[in-house]
Amino acid sequence: MTATPLYVALVRPASWRGLPIMHWLAVFVIGAMTLQLSKSFLVLASVLIPFFAVLRYAAWRDPWWIENWITRLHQTPPHRNALHWSGNSYGPW
Secondary structure, X not given: OOOOHHHHHHHOOOEEOOEEHHHHHHHHHHXXXXXXXXXXXXXXXXXXXXXXXXXXXXXXXXXXXXXXXHHHHOEOOOOOXXXXXOOOOEOOO
């Protein structure tokens, strides 16, 4: 299947200022931690501006990378008798 502009527009996550909403959660958490630890807006800006730039580049390359990373973290390791129990590697939800 070729990626037409309509297909790309329909499967991209909702974004604000070039970042998907899930990435903004990471920006707010890092920003709150930085401000809490340093109590300086200059340090906050010096941490968040490069962090925002890296996240924006990552979102430009693959907008679903945080969701894919979370899915990989929730996988359980393969077990020895997988053929006998015939289970998948995702934990029960």
